[in-house]
Amino acid sequence: MTNLEQAGAWLAGHGLAGVEPTPLLAARLAVRRRARLAGDVLLAVFLCGVALAYISDLPHGEGPVRRGPLLALTAMVVALVLAQSLLDRWVRRADRRAAATLPRRAAHPVRLGWRTLLGRPRAALTLATFAGAAALAVRGLTEEVAGARFAAVILLIGLAGVATSMAVQLRHVLTHPTVADDEASLTADVAMRVEDARAVATPSVVWCLPVVSVFSTTAGWWNAAWLVFTVLGVAALALISARTAGTGTVARHATNAPSAG
Amino acid sequence: MIVIDAASPVPPFEQLRAQLARQIHDRTLAVGTRLPTIRRLAADLGLAVNTVGRAYRELEEAGLIETRGAAGSYVSAAGEQARERAGRAAAEYAAVIASIGLDTDEAIRIVRAALTGGTAVSPSA
Numbered sequence: 228m229t230n231l232e233q234a235g236a237w238l239a240g241h242g243l244a245g246v247e248p249t250p251l252l253a254a255r256l257a258v259r260r261r262a263r264l265a266g267d268v269l270l271a272v273f274l275c276g277v278a279l280a281y282i283s284d285l286p287h288g289e290g291p292v293r294r295g296p297l298l299a300l301t302a303m304v305v306a307l308v309l310a311q312s313l314l315d316r317w318v319r320r321a322d323r324r325a326a327a328t329l330p331r332r333a334a335h336p337v338r339l340g341w342r343t344l345l346g347r348p349r350a351a352l353t354l355a356t357f358a359g360a361a362a363l364a365v366r367g368l369t370e371e372v373a374g375a376r377f378a379a380v381i382l383l384i385g386l387a388g389v390a391t392s393m394a395v396q397l398r399h400v401l402t403h404p405t406v407a408d409d410e411a412s413l414t415a416d417v418a419m420r421v422e423d424a425r426a427v428a429t430p431s432v433v434w435c436l437p438v439v440s441v442f443s444t445t446a447g448w449w450n451a452a453w454l455v456f457t458v459l460g461v462a463a464l465a466l467i468s469a470r471t472a473g474t475g476t477v478a479r480h481a482t483n484a485p486s487a488g
Numbered sequence: 489m490i491v492i493d494a495a496s497p498v499p500p501f502e503q504l505r506a507q508l509a510r511q512i513h514d515r516t517l518a519v520g521t522r523l524p525t526i527r528r529l530a531a532d533l534g535l536a537v538n539t540v541g542r543a544y545r546e547l548e549e550a551g552l553i554e555t556r557g558a559a560g561s562y563v564s565a566a567g568e569q570a571r572e573r574a575g576r577a578a579a580e581y582a583a584v585i586a587s588i589g590l591d592t593d594e595a596i597r598i599v600r601a602a603l604t605g606g607t608a609v610s611p612s613a
Binding site: 326327329330331332333334335336337338402404405408409410413482 | 489490491492493494495507508511516517521522523524525528529531532533534535
């Protein structure tokens with residue numbers, strides 16, 4: 228399937244079948260696909276890093292927390308955020324190149340904020356997930372069970388890394404310049420940003436983090452709490468996805484009702 | 489939506505100013521709507537920051553938008569108040585016309601003459 232065909236399928240999949248796929252849109256989508264794949268690989272590598280940091284201390288789990296694995300994990304957090312911002316810069320540069328080829332430019336007369344691009348329910352879910360995970364991790368610090376304290380510290384560092392990376396990506400999505408030359412391309416541009424914002428704000432990594440550390444500890448209530456927390460989070464996300472408007476609908480509404488910033 | 493055409497003979501700042509003014513007048517942009525920052529709109533439209541700044545300045549001078557420091561630029565209520573004032577004056581004028589028994593066509597001619605600075609021409613003249 229060529230990039231143009233993929234762009235056509237993407238538009239149809241977002242309820243924008245009436246919009247003609249253009250080479251410019253195809254090129255922008257192709258860059259985003261690659262960047263998202265690279266971002267997913269980065270997060271997978273980061274999860275592996277968290278798991279390695281955790282198991283590196285397993286024989287000493289009952290003693291005082293060792294600094295070596297924690298420093299390595301902190302370095303991984305910095306590397307993750309740096310790599311993510313480089314990916315964002317790559318996407319931005321590709322968009323800037325695409326925009327430079329347009330003889331005319333279109334934009335919204337109002338700022339599309341996080342309420343439009345992300346939506347309150349998703350923002351609330353993301354914040355609640357991070358807050359809940361941080362609270363559970365902090366509670367784990369007080370546990371006397373072998374390995375629980377170390378797992379909690381690992382989790383807190385991991386959470387900080389994921390939260391920083393997410394904040395960097397969201398800032399990129401929310402402040403990213405529009406690239407459009409008419410109403411159709413402007414609608415597609417908003418759909419792309421809504422999709423990006425939703426993908427970035429989905430806290431799936433937060434739900435994965437306990438799997439590589441917490442679930443091997445012997446603190447029964449802690450394991451159960453994490454399990455309930457994860458299941459509730461996934462259920463809430465499914466509910467929000469089912470009940471909120473699709474990206475195409477949001478994009479059409481934002482383009483036709485500019486005062487709704 | 490705002491469209492800036494680089495090939496147009498109209499300068500970009502005037503294209504932007506005219507489109508924003510039209511959207512404020514026809515209430516596509518409601519009173520109190522927050523406009524994008526100058527830097528943001530310049531990036532979106534591929535314009536220089538000074539170009540967007542000039543359009544905003546002229547809209548501000550025309551009373552269509554107001555800048556509230558770091559909070560940004562908003563569609564001003566001044567245009568709305570002016571409309572209301574004109575509406576009240578028109579209602580008073582309509583009451584005068586009714587009381588002296590002039591017909592609608594002549595009343596409109598008088599208004600048009602007043603607006604253009606000319607004199608009202610009687611249909612019988």
